Amino acid sequence: MSKPSSHPPMMRAVRTHAPGTPFVLEDVPWPDPGPGEVVVRVAACGVCHSDVHVLDGMPMPAPLPLTLGHEPAGTIEAVGEGVNDWAEGDRVAMHLGDGCGTCRACLSGHPMCCPKLGAVGLHFDGAYADAVKVPQSVMVRVPDEVSLAAAAVATDCVATPYHALKCRARMESGEKVVVIGVGGLGSMAIELARVLGAGQIVAVDTNPLALERAERLGATDVVLADRDPVAGIRAATTDGADIVLECVGSPDTVAQGVNSLVGGGRCVAVGVGIMPPRIDSPQALFALFEYSLLGTFASHKEDLEEVLRMEAEGAIDIEASISERYPLERAIEALDILHKGGGDVQRMVIEPGLDA
Numbered sequence: 001m002s003k004p005s006s007h008p009p010m011m012r013a014v015r016t017h018a019p020g021t022p023f024v025l026e027d028v029p030w031p032d033p034g035p036g037e038v039v040v041r042v043a044a045c046g047v048c049h050s051d052v053h054v055l056d057g058m059p060m061p062a063p064l065p066l067t068l069g070h071e072p073a074g075t076i077e078a079v080g081e082g083v084n085d086w087a088e089g090d091r092v093a094m095h096l097g098d099g100c101g102t103c104r105a106c107l108s109g110h111p112m113c114c115p116k117l118g119a120v121g122l123h124f125d126g127a128y129a130d131a132v133k134v135p136q137s138v139m140v141r142v143p144d145e146v147s148l149a150a151a152a153v154a155t156d157c158v159a160t161p162y163h164a165l166k167c168r169a170r171m172e173s174g175e176k177v178v179v180i181g182v183g184g185l186g187s188m189a190i191e192l193a194r195v196l197g198a199g200q201i202v203a204v205d206t207n208p209l210a211l212e213r214a215e216r217l218g219a220t221d222v223v224l225a226d227r228d229p230v231a232g233i234r235a236a237t238t239d240g241a242d243i244v245l246e247c248v249g250s251p252d253t254v255a256q257g258v259n260s261l262v263g264g265g266r267c268v269a270v271g272v273g274i275m276p277p278r279i280d281s282p283q284a285l286f287a288l289f290e291y292s293l294l295g296t297f298a299s300h301k302e303d304l305e306e307v308l309r310m311e312a313e314g315a316i317d318i319e320a321s322i323s324e325r326y327p328l329e330r331a332i333e334a335l336d337i338l339h340k341g342g343g344d345v346q347r348m349v350i351e352p353g354l355d356a
């Protein structure tokens with residue numbers, strides 16, 4: 001049974017009204033949970049570059065305006081009818097979304113490709129807000145040892161590269177892993193590749209500060225992507241990479257990833273871009289060297305549970321990945337910083353409870 005809650009009638013939310021236009025902080029009604037839904041008071045929401053693409057004109061799959069923010073964690077504030085496994089006060093992280101469970105995509109192990117996918121901050125209002133309403137099916141319990149800010153970052157910035165390495169690239173220990181773009185996701189990819197037993201980890205970025213961070217996190221080699229990153233990667237790996245995680249989202253970096261592979265290598269395009277990828281190499285190379293170019297979208301719920309467990313056990317340090325914390329009033333400023341690029345940003349989080 002839904003229980004009357006004591007929230008104010010309105011809350012603050014950062015919204016997009018149209019792709020390519022500035023985000024707006026505005027007051028919207030405080031959500032109430034419907035049947036099977038839960039309202040979570042947002043403790044933290046990671047700031048992902050995917051939101052920044054909206055400023056560059058990337059269309060959204062939902063009717064606008066829409067509250068952005070898809071890396072949330074918090075405490076349950078209210079539960080709707082039929083929600084029996086969750087209670088007010090529970091500490092939860094929210095997986096990006098859920099498939100229907102019955103379609104071909106869901107049954108073949110690709111729930112994120114379900115035509116009925118409902119994703120927080122993409123298909124319905126997200127968590128750059130005081131509270132967020134989600135279906136109970138996306139909830140994951142946060143271990144006591146893990147802070148809610150770290151749990152927020154885990155939902156996408158950590159679970160996504162984990163899924164890309166484990167499930168898409170099917171990484172084996174000893175393999176040579178290259179990460180192109182060492183921002184939020186790329187930095188965690190380096191830590192994860194180390195924990196998963198990579199034989200070599202090569203970090204590639206245009207920003208020297210990102211490369212310094214990559215070395216601290218476990219990269220064995222770094223390549224400044226100024227002139228010819230492929231030559232740098234080939235020099236570092238001798239014969240090419242088993243796995244490239246492209247974590248930028250530009251046509252050039254996808255091509256660089258493919259051209260850096262060893263025979264049988266896999267390039268995973270983690271980055272989101274609105275431009276068509278351009279691989280200016282003969283198609284025959286895919287035949288002669290059995291290259292794979294793979295897409296990846298977010299993660300499976302089990303991946304999120306696994307990275308939270310890794311954080312609880314101290315195998316990775318998500319907490320240390322949080323480079324800045326901003327109150328909701330300054331969320332647009334944080335998004336603008338990510339849009340501009342540069343600096344020493346790893347992952348910023350919005351914490352609505354912080355004083356402005």
Ligand SMILES: NC(=O)c1ccc[n+]([C@@H]2O[C@H](COP(=O)([O-])OP(=O)(O)OC[C@H]3O[C@@H](n4cnc5c(N)ncnc54)[C@H](O)[C@@H]3O)[C@@H](O)[C@H]2O)c1
Binds near residue numbers: 051053183225270
């Ligand atoms: N596939 C998914 O499910 C998924 C999930 C989350 C994010 N993403 C996408 O992954 C990408 C990375 O997201 P993020 O939040 O980590 O971004 P970020 O801004 O934190 O990091 C991007 C990094 O790329 C570097 N970079 C920019 N241009 C480069 C170039 N030409 N060569 C090498 N490095 C370059 C930047 O210096 C920065 O360090 C974005 O495109 C985002 O939309 C995809």
Ligand SMILES: [Zn+2]
Binds near residue numbers: 050051070156157
């Ligand atoms: Zn994201």
Ligand SMILES: [Zn+2]
Binds near residue numbers: 099102103104107115
């Ligand atoms: Zn489905």
